[in-house]
Amino acid sequence: MTMDATLLAEWFPVRVHAREGGFDVEWCHLGGQRFTEPFFDDTIQRRLRYPFNWLFRHQTSLDELAELEALSPGLPPTGLIFHMSRCGSTLLAQTLAALPRNIVLSEPAPVDTVLRARWGEETPTEEQRIAWLRGMVSVLGRKRHATERHLFIKFDAWALLQWPLIQRAFPGVPWLFLYRDPVEVMASHLRHSGAHLVPGVLEPALLGWSPEQLPGMPREEYGARVLASLCEAALGAWESRRGPARLVEYRELPAVIPSLYSELFGLELSGEELAVMREAMGKDAKNPALPFEDDSAMKQRALTGPAREAVERWVRPLYARLETARRDMRRMG
Template identity: 30%
Template structure:
């Protein structure tokens, strides 16, 4: 018999809050969480206009649905009522990271997590050299590796918006364009979780 086909799911960021359901349904299936410098993540979400219109600010009216939001606020010594739209965006994104961290720690406490945190910096190299062969247990041919590098040269989020084309690292540009408010919010509500994820093997 031929081996069973491999199936990958790419979940939207808000779906991270449902990780416990996913791991309960598929306890033996490995997963990864791709993370990035908090300021750069903020700029990706705020690039298209005002913070109040950004996706990361739209959960404000149902923040109680996600307990991780309350935890991020508590740890930062802040209250939801006094936050600007930019600050709430950082809280929302921090809560997503917290959900991934919580699920990883829960798995570790039960004998070993199937999760792994992968930094956006050097992502493709990490996938080809470490994540695919050692975490997902995939046997990659040289052609497969070459295809990963080739596909990674395309900006995935641009296919339906006229932005398709060669991928270029925009980290420096995001850092330069970020306002002091964005940097402060990212540092206060997201950086502690970023540092936690950096500390995982």
């Protein structure tokens, strides 16, 4: 590689930009800063309070990540977290991040850019994207503290649409899909819409649609069909799973988290760690100053009219299938 790799020891990729003929990676100095904020970008924003991080950044090509992976590999992923959005995934990630032995990457933008690189001006092969994804996760998963042992990645909700690629990149890594009654998910998006529910943000090809399908589609239908696509992708991943996996419904949170840790990810918890985890489980993940509250009843009441009809039509049948699969999973132990 063109750069001395030792110069990047405390630096982390924060953005990936397309350029003519490839992609550039922008690196920011994080030092010992752990990823403990609700989202990866929150941690980066925290570092951007220091002027140094605006003025001094390294830059490499995306291809150089594979070389870095070989020179200084990060922790291999212990678990992958997929979700439907607005269903408690941040609570789960924050609970895992509460233990100093876990590195938790929560919706890291550079991973999303790499996963979606296919739909830009460039058309890299699947092999290239797998190499980039592995390289990016490896570089982001480098240990910076002696206590760090495990790496968890909570992907953006839409990442599951690329399950075959992720499965090839990380075969056999335990994963879970977290979901929730779609009425409650949609009610949350109506209050503050997630990026993927805004028409045009996700490439239609990612959803398996042609661009002609979009014009004239009511916003409520668009949102419901995106959520349906996520559930459908989860069902496909579940049915084709080759390693440890779990379906988790929002109502199981937060109580299920310690058992996921031991049964799905195969990690033991000390009494002290369990206490730390329980404290994190009791907080509002996106605003840890507030206690966690189940707002299902309020959200059930909030969703009415065309949005509710769209959810019942497009998402409810898939949610029912997920629930059946989850019950079967529990019955079979």
